[in-house]
Amino acid sequence: MAEITKLIHKYLRHDKKFPHVWCPGCGIGIMLGALIRAIDRTGFEKDEIVLVSGIGCSSRLPVYVDFNTLHTTHGRALTFATGVKLAKPRLKVIVVMGDGDAVAIGGNHFIHAARRNIDLTAIVVNNNIYGMTGGQYSPTTPYGMKSTTTAYSNVEQAFKISELAVTAGASFVARGTVYHANQLAGLMEAAFRKQGFSVVEVISHCHTQYGKLNRLGGAVAMLEWQRDHALPVEQAAKAAPEALADKFLTGILVDREMPVYEDEYEKIRVRAQHREGE
Amino acid sequence: MKKRHHEEVLLQGNEAIVEGALRAGCKFFAGYPITPATEISEVLSVRLPAARGTFIQMEDEIASMGAIIGASLAGVKSMTATSGPGFSLMQENIGFAVMAEVPCVVVNVMRGGPSTGLPTSPAQGDVMQARWGTHGDHPIIVLSPSTVLECFELTVRAFNLSERFRNPVILLLDEVVAHMREKVVLPPPEAMQIVNRVKPKVPPEWYVPYENTPSGVPAMADFGEGYRYHVTGLTHDVRGFPTERPDEIGPFISRLFRKISQHMAEIHQGDFYLMDDAEIGVIAYGAVARSAKRAVRDAREGGIKAGLLKLSTIWPFMRTAVEKALGGCRAVIVPEMNMGQISREVKRVNLGKALVRRLSKVDGTMITPDEILKAIMEVY
Numbered sequence: 001m002a003e004i005t006k007l008i009h010k011y012l013r014h015d016k017k018f019p020h021v022w023c024p025g026c027g028i029g030i031m032l033g034a035l036i037r038a039i040d041r042t043g044f045e046k047d048e049i050v051l052v053s054g055i056g057c058s059s060r061l062p063v064y065v066d067f068n069t070l071h072t073t074h075g076r077a078l079t080f081a082t083g084v085k086l087a088k089p090r091l092k093v094i095v096v097m098g099d100g101d102a103v104a105i106g107g108n109h110f111i112h113a114a115r116r117n118i119d120l121t122a123i124v125v126n127n128n129i130y131g132m133t134g135g136q137y138s139p140t141t142p143y144g145m146k147s148t149t150t151a152y153s154n155v156e157q158a159f160k161i162s163e164l165a166v167t168a169g170a171s172f173v174a175r176g177t178v179y180h181a182n183q184l185a186g187l188m189e190a191a192f193r194k195q196g197f198s199v200v201e202v203i204s205h206c207h208t209q210y211g212k213l214n215r216l217g218g219a220v221a222m223l224e225w226q227r228d229h230a231l232p233v234e235q236a237a238k239a240a241p242e243a244l245a246d247k248f249l250t251g252i253l254v255d256r257e258m259p260v261y262e263d264e265y266e267k268i269r270v271r272a273q274h275r276e277g278e
Numbered sequence: 279m280k281k282r283h284h285e286e287v288l289l290q291g292n293e294a295i296v297e298g299a300l301r302a303g304c305k306f307f308a309g310y311p312i313t314p315a316t317e318i319s320e321v322l323s324v325r326l327p328a329a330r331g332t333f334i335q336m337e338d339e340i341a342s343m344g345a346i347i348g349a350s351l352a353g354v355k356s357m358t359a360t361s362g363p364g365f366s367l368m369q370e371n372i373g374f375a376v377m378a379e380v381p382c383v384v385v386n387v388m389r390g391g392p393s394t395g396l397p398t399s400p401a402q403g404d405v406m407q408a409r410w411g412t413h414g415d416h417p418i419i420v421l422s423p424s425t426v427l428e429c430f431e432l433t434v435r436a437f438n439l440s441e442r443f444r445n446p447v448i449l450l451l452d453e454v455v456a457h458m459r460e461k462v463v464l465p466p467p468e469a470m471q472i473v474n475r476v477k478p479k480v481p482p483e484w485y486v487p488y489e490n491t492p493s494g495v496p497a498m499a500d501f502g503e504g505y506r507y508h509v510t511g512l513t514h515d516v517r518g519f520p521t522e523r524p525d526e527i528g529p530f531i532s533r534l535f536r537k538i539s540q541h542m543a544e545i546h547q548g549d550f551y552l553m554d555d556a557e558i559g560v561i562a563y564g565a566v567a568r569s570a571k572r573a574v575r576d577a578r579e580g581g582i583k584a585g586l587l588k589l590s591t592i593w594p595f596m597r598t599a600v601e602k603a604l605g606g607c608r609a610v611i612v613p614e615m616n617m618g619q620i621s622r623e624v625k626r627v628n629l630g631k632a633l634v635r636r637l638s639k640v641d642g643t644m645i646t647p648d649e650i651l652k653a654i655m656e657v658y
Binding site for chain 2: 052062069079085
């Protein structure tokens, strides 16, 4: 059996819910491939993994994977994940969200999860649009671009999701693309192994909605755009400022040691028990 | 604050809810500060870590509700507490808990509304919101205490019913009951019945997480116990996977209602007080039931045969008990600190049996015994 077939049989509910809902050429399937390769490398047991998602195209992912899976309400995945993790800290909790899910309706939860530094991994698939509802502009739709609700032109500025996570206090923040699929699996693996709140922003494409409305070509052309505009952080450090103008950084943006919520709260439990015992 | 049981203690309603939650086995609380429910958070932030549980203050009430659902799915009894504005924010996730059949307890200490309203004044305006606040047709259980002891007892009962029926249970109380202090005698732990969710006994490959069982309540596996299943707010089949098949949707929604409707007698709890020979009945709940009890006694002293039906279960509506009261009385008064919410339900099931009068008060103060007595005398 080919290596990839073994992974599919081990990690996907391949005999239950396929074919999946994603459009042909979508980046989410590539992201799912990277996700299961990364999990396989960590050696986590399937029973120990809880995969939580919100609402949107990428949030349909849990139905296809053979873990404890939880498909929550729009924007709230991190809040459910917080409850799961604190109730049973031995579980490995991974949260998959889209850009609208994570930083529009769920923006408050996103920054507070980062600030608390609970040991969760948030994977944010950023395709610059609300895909499932048919192509409305999201908080990551760039200025000047079109969507079904910015028919003339988007006049708002876009969030930079990774930079937001860094500022909000996440322990680990990385950005990858679905074009650089092997790098993406490596970033996810590092995030899963990290103690504390980790974020992997996945630059993906929605050729069906965003690409069509903005005449960016098909899935292949949009993948090539990722190839041509991604700049690894190591190279960016040496590059001239003008070379960075139309690029976005990929790789590990932050990897720092900070107090993890569960460890800190365990100290509180010990203090509280001591006090009760007095 | 260490409690020795069998001992009389002076407790506030909100504190008694904490005692009830701990006694029921609550190990997880997520909440957001809001008057007049904040004491529940404050006391649990001290008590839960000492019980090796977890208290967390979330960024809002939406997050609090999400967190308690997550904790419950991981196998831990969980609760949140709030007031009107926060209760409004929780509604979407309460619907998720109904749909995914996740046991949890939501305390709503009512304030005057709408909107920010009267944060420190009593009201009973959330009765219908507790029933229908989240979208879609759904079953719900709502309990309402009228004494500090009942705050304790009904909190334990709320956990028991939520575990038994895999449904969120709402404890709905008014600011008077929440902040009133009374002497209570807490029963010893061994004298209390504590219900835990039924777990699957079959091996994981045979587990059907949303099975259509005779009781209507399927066994519930905790995350991380080897039963890897899917939980979703989408309408799902018996395995938990999203479905659009009418032959799966219909039976599923029917089962959600059936698991409550075929256990009404187990869920309903109320007290008939001097109702056997009553000509004038009063139907009340919460703090108002206390005024009503006094009014009934005063009426009896004046020679009027009055009685009280106190409702501790608000939803599902106690139709059988109310019909009994309506059948025996010439007139029934329904005093409420709202513009008429339970009184409409009473009128709905009345079918001409008795004269039903609502007695509404929405000025941020309690309904007094004299006001109820006056209403009794008007219909006598």
